[in-house]
Amino acid sequence: MSVTSPSPFETLFSRKAQDLPGLRVGDPRKSAELISFFAGFPDRDSLPKESVISATKTALEREGEWALQYGHGLGDRKLAGLLRDKLDRDFGIRADVDQILITAGASQAIGLAIDTLVDWGDVILTEAPTWMGAVRMFSNAGARAIGIPVDKHGTNVEALESTLADLKSQGITPKFIYVIPNFQNPSGVSTTLERRMRIIELAHEYGTLIFEDDAYADLRYSGEKIPPIHALDKHGATLYFSTLSKTLGAGMRLGWVVAHPSLIAKMAVLKVDGSTNVFGAHVAAEWIPEHLDNHIQQLVGIYRTRRDLMLDALEKHFPEGATWTTPEGGFFIWVTLPEVLDTTAMAPQARERGVEYLPGKTCFVDGSGDNMLRLSYSFARDEEIEPGIRILGEIIHGELAESGRGPNNT
Amino acid sequence: MSVTSPSPFETLFSRKAQDLPGLRVGDPRKSAELISFFAGFPDRDSLPKESVISATKTALEREGEWALQYGHGLGDRKLAGLLRDKLDRDFGIRADVDQILITAGASQAIGLAIDTLVDWGDVILTEAPTWMGAVRMFSNAGARAIGIPVDKHGTNVEALESTLADLKSQGITPKFIYVIPNFQNPSGVSTTLERRMRIIELAHEYGTLIFEDDAYADLRYSGEKIPPIHALDKHGATLYFSTLSKTLGAGMRLGWVVAHPSLIAKMAVLKVDGSTNVFGAHVAAEWIPEHLDNHIQQLVGIYRTRRDLMLDALEKHFPEGATWTTPEGGFFIWVTLPEVLDTTAMAPQARERGVEYLPGKTCFVDGSGDNMLRLSYSFARDEEIEPGIRILGEIIHGELAESGRGPNNT
Numbered sequence: 001m002s003v004t005s006p007s008p009f010e011t012l013f014s015r016k017a018q019d020l021p022g023l024r025v026g027d028p029r030k031s032a033e034l035i036s037f038f039a040g041f042p043d044r045d046s047l048p049k050e051s052v053i054s055a056t057k058t059a060l061e062r063e064g065e066w067a068l069q070y071g072h073g074l075g076d077r078k079l080a081g082l083l084r085d086k087l088d089r090d091f092g093i094r095a096d097v098d099q100i101l102i103t104a105g106a107s108q109a110i111g112l113a114i115d116t117l118v119d120w121g122d123v124i125l126t127e128a129p130t131w132m133g134a135v136r137m138f139s140n141a142g143a144r145a146i147g148i149p150v151d152k153h154g155t156n157v158e159a160l161e162s163t164l165a166d167l168k169s170q171g172i173t174p175k176f177i178y179v180i181p182n183f184q185n186p187s188g189v190s191t192t193l194e195r196r197m198r199i200i201e202l203a204h205e206y207g208t209l210i211f212e213d214d215a216y217a218d219l220r221y222s223g224e225k226i227p228p229i230h231a232l233d234k235h236g237a238t239l240y241f242s243t244l245s246k247t248l249g250a251g252m253r254l255g256w257v258v259a260h261p262s263l264i265a266k267m268a269v270l271k272v273d274g275s276t277n278v279f280g281a282h283v284a285a286e287w288i289p290e291h292l293d294n295h296i297q298q299l300v301g302i303y304r305t306r307r308d309l310m311l312d313a314l315e316k317h318f319p320e321g322a323t324w325t326t327p328e329g330g331f332f333i334w335v336t337l338p339e340v341l342d343t344t345a346m347a348p349q350a351r352e353r354g355v356e357y358l359p360g361k362t363c364f365v366d367g368s369g370d371n372m373l374r375l376s377y378s379f380a381r382d383e384e385i386e387p388g389i390r391i392l393g394e395i396i397h398g399e400l401a402e403s404g405r406g407p408n409n410t
Numbered sequence: 411m412s413v414t415s416p417s418p419f420e421t422l423f424s425r426k427a428q429d430l431p432g433l434r435v436g437d438p439r440k441s442a443e444l445i446s447f448f449a450g451f452p453d454r455d456s457l458p459k460e461s462v463i464s465a466t467k468t469a470l471e472r473e474g475e476w477a478l479q480y481g482h483g484l485g486d487r488k489l490a491g492l493l494r495d496k497l498d499r500d501f502g503i504r505a506d507v508d509q510i511l512i513t514a515g516a517s518q519a520i521g522l523a524i525d526t527l528v529d530w531g532d533v534i535l536t537e538a539p540t541w542m543g544a545v546r547m548f549s550n551a552g553a554r555a556i557g558i559p560v561d562k563h564g565t566n567v568e569a570l571e572s573t574l575a576d577l578k579s580q581g582i583t584p585k586f587i588y589v590i591p592n593f594q595n596p597s598g599v600s601t602t603l604e605r606r607m608r609i610i611e612l613a614h615e616y617g618t619l620i621f622e623d624d625a626y627a628d629l630r631y632s633g634e635k636i637p638p639i640h641a642l643d644k645h646g647a648t649l650y651f652s653t654l655s656k657t658l659g660a661g662m663r664l665g666w667v668v669a670h671p672s673l674i675a676k677m678a679v680l681k682v683d684g685s686t687n688v689f690g691a692h693v694a695a696e697w698i699p700e701h702l703d704n705h706i707q708q709l710v711g712i713y714r715t716r717r718d719l720m721l722d723a724l725e726k727h728f729p730e731g732a733t734w735t736t737p738e739g740g741f742f743i744w745v746t747l748p749e750v751l752d753t754t755a756m757a758p759q760a761r762e763r764g765v766e767y768l769p770g771k772t773c774f775v776d777g778s779g780d781n782m783l784r785l786s787y788s789f790a791r792d793e794e795i796e797p798g799i800r801i802l803g804e805i806i807h808g809e810l811a812e813s814g815r816g817p818n819n820t
Contacts, residue, residue, distance in 0.1 A: 014525065017680065060459045273514035277514070
């Protein structure tokens with residue numbers, strides 16, 4: 001696809017289409033050819049093929065005419081009911097079923113929420129670093145995104161407060177604060193209960209909304225569960241986003257948002273792609289009651305092992321001066337290398353040696369993070385983790401030596 | 411859901427969210443309780459449940475880890491390859507597989523194309539009447555949509571030319587011309603070959619793009635096949651939209667757009683919901699080679715019968731002064747009643763008597779069409795068609811009598 005040549009239709013492009021980057025085609029089949037620490041792809045070997053086949057059979061035999069037909073404007077209502085029950089049982093989130101909009105992954109829901117709130121040039125707040133997909137969406141929408149640092153206790157609420165105060169003094173109300181309180185993507189850290197409460201207070205005080213992205217909610221491997229912001233927020237100002245991508249399977253493209261009815265109503269009208277994946281929703285609604293809890297338990301075991309393998313390998317192979325986080329769940333470890341290193345420049349070298357990771361730069365709205373990288377332990381197999389980290393360690397050692405900062409030069 | 415009460419977050423809404431209508435929850439299960447001529451829902455009894463079960467089994471047993479995983483950024487490439495081959499074989503459309511973006515129905519593709527081209531206030535051209543979903547999307551995007559009349563030969567190209575000339579004299583280039591050349595939704599008419607050629611010439615002359623929506627391409631019941639605009643357009647300025655919704659099943663939410671690589675690249679970056687329905691795409695790619703052609707043949711028989719039943723019933727029950735179109739394919743008959751009647755006002759009466767249809771007003775960007783209505787013959791069962799049309803005929807006769815224009819008063 002010759003996307004590098006200029007388009008003959010350039011003069012017709014919308015403002016948002018003009019400055020887009022080239023298409024980077026993400027493809028897990030390609031990643032599978034490498035030792036891949038690159039993406040938040042779920043483990044491929046535990047995907048529940050057999051039980052999905054039998055759930056499909058049951059769903060289609062029982063009400064196949066509705067599984068293959070157009071569906072409800074808010075997404076399948078049986079699935080929404082199951083999700084409501086689970087959100088209440090596991091996370092203390094109370095919602096009417098009509099407050100749940102089913103979407104193509106949490107990502108579509110976040111896109112719709114941005115559409116509902118952001119005009120070109122509007123200010124929004126987001127953690128720094130944050131999920132690279134959100135960085136893309138903020139940019140697509142022309143949002144002026146301001147980063148709030150994340151430290152080992154999660155969102156830095158002092159920085160949040162001073163940013164809000166500063167904006168207020170300029171007469172600016174940000175449209176929302178985007179946070180990932182559990183096992184943050186990409187940093188792996190979780191925001192403490194106290195800070196969650198403070199985020200709610202600040203959002204209320206400054207009249208803005210909270211986007212709570214909780215894609216990894218079910219995948220905690222250690223530490224105590226902390227209630228989600230949505231369950232703590234008495235003002236109804238939190239939009240809660242989550243997904244079946246990390247449990248049932250990303251290929252289902254089933255996510256959701258729980259929000260105030262007035263926001264759901266707007267998002268549903270702006271959602272022009274019909275009821276979300278009606279077929280997959282019927283299969284999921286059949287699959288969830290019988291399989292979801294057990295499957296989550298299995299996944300927790302798998303990912304805990306991989307996390308531990310990666311932490312051990314980092315200890316063994318990464319140089320002094322490198323630091324990394326210890327996630328209590330989710331898919332990601334965030335690594336900070338000595339400042340002299342550039343993880344974007346290093347990536348092709350790693351790929352040549354058969355290993356891929358995510359350069360940190362992609363996770364910041366201001367393009368910082370040059371010496372940082374995200375490692376995902378979800379997709380590579382157990383036996384690939386140590387060799388992959390060893391190779392990255394060797395590359396880093398080599399780069400340090402070349403820069404005159406290596407162990408041989410100090 | 412109390413969406414009528416004002417939102418506490420109204421001050422945060424984006425421009426596009428401010429003027430949205432309330433959410434009208436379309437739901438085929440509700441429509442099934444009535445004799446429904448309302449929507450473009452496919453026939454429920456012929457949806458291929460059994461063959462989809464077995465395609466799912468084969469797809470998941472063979473490569474289930476990829477069917478449940480994240481997918482390619484442009485959508486499943488095996489499905490795209492099958493679609494490319496079919497488009498070439500059946501419609502003479504030549505495209506690289508990378509010129510095909512898989513989307514959640516054709517509707518999502520149209521939404522993405524609008525996003526790529528339209529800034530708030532931009533002018534676009536569309537047929538009048540046209541698909542109500544497109545009317546909604548143009549409005550969501552803040553497009554200034556100008557209607558080009560449709561007559562019994564399709565898009566009125568003289569009106570198109572004079573509108574283009576008039577806009578040019580004001581220094582305005584519309585971003586695109588949206589047309590549905592086959593069995594137009596809602597009018598049922600098809601645009602002649604000569605007019606298709608003229609549309610291409612005019613688009614080229616005036617420097618704009620063509621959106622060709624061909625959702626019903628496979629469902630022709632009489633008359634000669636006419637090549638799609640995309641196959642005739644030597645300038646590459648046509649975006650071709652279609653879907654599996656009317657053949658395999660709407661619940662799959664699988665559609666696509668074929669377009670110039672530079673447009674596909676933009677749309678794919680603006681598409682933030684991940685690879686489209688990876689699970690359903692794998693099932694479809696398994697199902698298509700073995701079943702699609704036969705299934706289309708079966709559907710052509712079913713819908714031809716329903717169309718004929720409806721045309722007969724209209725002849726029998728609708729009053730003099732009412733006129734309607736005779737579609738050669740697709741799902742819709744367009745009815746024009748005497749001008750004194752208001753089909754929006756009449757709709758609740760019809761629903762009370764167990765029949766629903768689409769008031770014509772929803773199909774015009776300028777809100778005209780008061781005395782028109784769209785009848786879909788796709789969803790109601792054979793034996794419901796005559797009774798449903800009889801009831802509508804009675805209501806129309808009654809309304810005419812009341813207005814002093816009925817047969818008893820003339």
